[in-house]
Amino acid sequence: MPLVETPALILHVFPYGDTSRILRLLTPGFGFRSVIAKGAQRPRSRFGGILEPFTEGSALFNLREGRDLFSLSSFTLLKPRQGIGRDLGAFAGASLLAELGLRAGTEEPNPQLYAVMTRTLDTLADPDNSPVFVALAAVWHVVSILGFQPEVETCVRCGRPFDSTEPSRFDVEAGGSVCRTCRPAGRLIDPSTRLELLAMASKGEPCGPAVNRALHGALLHTFLSTHLASDRPLRALPLFLEQLR
Ligand SMILES: [Zn+2]
8 A cells, every 4th residue: 555755735624533633635646635643633642733724744644545534644844834824814815725625626636736726825824915816816726727717718608709908798607708799788897807817817817906806706706606616605705705805
């Protein structure tokens, strides 16, 4: 049975019994995995107090085929990222990213997702940055990497590319922007908001604070609720949307 050592990002931690903890991890080479840290709740545990969400480390565990919970042998701390907990916008954004990953992620290798998540959390841990916009861009980018990229360059119904100055509308079920001919009524999306959405979804590029916050909040809410939360709501979404207001 292969013992693997891999960089790992802790996304969620919960107690198991009186003494252990279960961790949901994201790894570059093994996707999302669950491990049990036996004895981690004991005061003098070999894991110390480092098994917290958003912490990155080197995890050693036994990857036995046919299992969905692996026993964690060791976790060597690389980055604690405690700064995330000191800013509500950063915390809400990081929590939403973790929840989206856990909901839509798989066990397939995804080094790009790992790189984007860890880079974003590094930025969110630094209080000099504008965390809500960093997180908003990362959420759209992560959603795209997970296979839910919104279409914003062409109309989702007729396929016509948008003019750079043309307002459009949104068809959330169809997954993106729709032209005003195909959808004559509904909320208008100005061209700059559409371009901001494109930059966020395709490159994770944050927009500035002068954007239409209400519109961005509404688009994110409707998109995530339709595509990633149809059966149960995302717990971190309301807090994040509050920070975006
Ligand atoms: Zn159209």
